[in-house]
Amino acid sequence: MSQDEQYMRRALDLAVLGQGSVSPNPMVGCVIVHQDKVIGEGYHKVYGGPHAEPNAVESVGDPLLLKNATVYVTLEPCSHWGKTPPCADLLIDKKVKRVVIAAVDTNPVVGGKGIKKLQEAGIEVVQGVLEKEALEENRRFFTFLSQKRPYIILKWAQTQDGFVARENFDSKWISNPYSRQLVHKWRSEEDAILVGTLTAKFDNPKLNVREWVGKDPTRIVIDRNLSLEKDLNLFDRSQPTICYNQVQSSSGPNLEHCALQEGFDIEDVLADLHRRNIQSVFVEGGARILNTLISKNLWDEARVFTGPVSFGTGIKAPLIEGLSFQESDIMDDRLRIYRNIKL
Ligand code: AOF
Ligand code: ZN
Numbered sequence: 001m002s003q004d005e006q007y008m009r010r011a012l013d014l015a016v017l018g019q020g021s022v023s024p025n026p027m028v029g030c031v032i033v034h035q036d037k038v039i040g041e042g043y044h045k046v047y048g049g050p051h052a053e054p055n056a057v058e059s060v061g062d063p064l065l066l067k068n069a070t071v072y073v074t075l076e077p078c079s080h081w082g083k084t085p086p087c088a089d090l091l092i093d094k095k096v097k098r099v100v101i102a103a104v105d106t107n108p109v110v111g112g113k114g115i116k117k118l119q120e121a122g123i124e125v126v127q128g129v130l131e132k133e134a135l136e137e138n139r140r141f142f143t144f145l146s147q148k149r150p151y152i153i154l155k156w157a158q159t160q161d162g163f164v165a166r167e168n169f170d171s172k173w174i175s176n177p178y179s180r181q182l183v184h185k186w187r188s189e190e191d192a193i194l195v196g197t198l199t200a201k202f203d204n205p206k207l208n209v210r211e212w213v214g215k216d217p218t219r220i221v222i223d224r225n226l227s228l229e230k231d232l233n234l235f236d237r238s239q240p241t242i243c244y245n246q247v248q249s250s251s252g253p254n255l256e257h258c259a260l261q262e263g264f265d266i267e268d269v270l271a272d273l274h275r276r277n278i279q280s281v282f283v284e285g286g287a288r289i290l291n292t293l294i295s296k297n298l299w300d301e302a303r304v305f306t307g308p309v310s311f312g313t314g315i316k317a318p319l320i321e322g323l324s325f326q327e328s329d330i331m332d333d334r335l336r337i338y339r340n341i342k343l
């Protein structure tokens with residue numbers, strides 16, 4: 001690893017500290033180095049709050065050192081007046097010597113303009129240092145911008161013989177303490193969790209974060225004809241919940257009924273979530289909604305648990321073309337298999 005890469009690695013690690021509180025903004029970290037010594041660090045802590053760069057600049061003890069400093073930032077410094085002043089202007093004002101950037105900000109209001117501003121002010125700019133890592137870290141942000149829909153993570157658990165539940169929808173077999181805890185961690189990392197009608201009905205999930213410390217995501221359920229019972233856990237109003245229907249129904253605290261047109265499809269739901277600035281969705285089933293998303297290639301990651309049991313018959317697991325769990329665990333970059341996980 002080069003020295004630039006080492007400092008950028010630190011900036012990428014700092015950025016992650018903002019996970020869960022900056023969406024729909026990106027996670028951004030910043031490290032300021034003077035004569036091979038770190039003199040300042042910062043990250044974007046909260047949506048609407050100061051960006052990574054002002055936080056890092058603020059942390060520098062002797063501001064005079066900034067003049068000869070190199071600033072490492074995981075995303076191109078912004079050039080626009082948003083909720084805060086442009087970060088590029090701040091770095092120009094402080095007369096820093098060099099700015100090292102991991103990824104360009106694809107937000108159209110920035111889109112290279114921050115880099116141009118810095119260069120025009122005579123600052124040396126290096127870009128693309130640990131770019132791959134930076135794109136991966138902010139994959140939700142970049143996908144949200146480029147696809148105009150939330151980043152979609154599919155999750156299911158299947159038996160050795162490829163079933164997600166028995167015919168009576170019983171799927172209790174997968175629950176072991178470790179997989180449950182992992183799922184709760186995953187829930188806390190996304191803006192929303194989506195389930196279909198049958199999963200809401202038969203599993204009666206709470207879809208909150210109990211086995212991990214973190215925020216509860218917004219719950220999203222599709223219930224076209226308002227057929228779900230009102231006393232399901234999902235409707236307990238303990239956290240924001242959106243229910244998509246094709247008929248009008250009244251909303252109340254923490255429970256919004258959103259009526260889409262007759263015969264709406266999943267794209268309409270995703271477009272509405274995009275409008276609401278929901279950057280990522282964790283899809284917990286059932287098989288029908290998972291298959292729909294897979295068949296339309298509307299997914300970015302699939303996390304699949306496999307258990308040591310066989311059902312022989314039941315509800316078939318979603319199929320990703322070309323995937324055979326027997327052959328290999330990783331068939332696709334997007335697919336992550338968690339095989340027989342145990343404590
Ligand atoms: C930076 N450093 O730490 C972040 C940036 O609404 P605002 O004013 O907070 O602006 C949000 C946009 O600014 C966001 O969509 C992204 O393009 C950029 N985020 N930029 O220079 C940061 N978080
Ligand atoms: Zn900024």
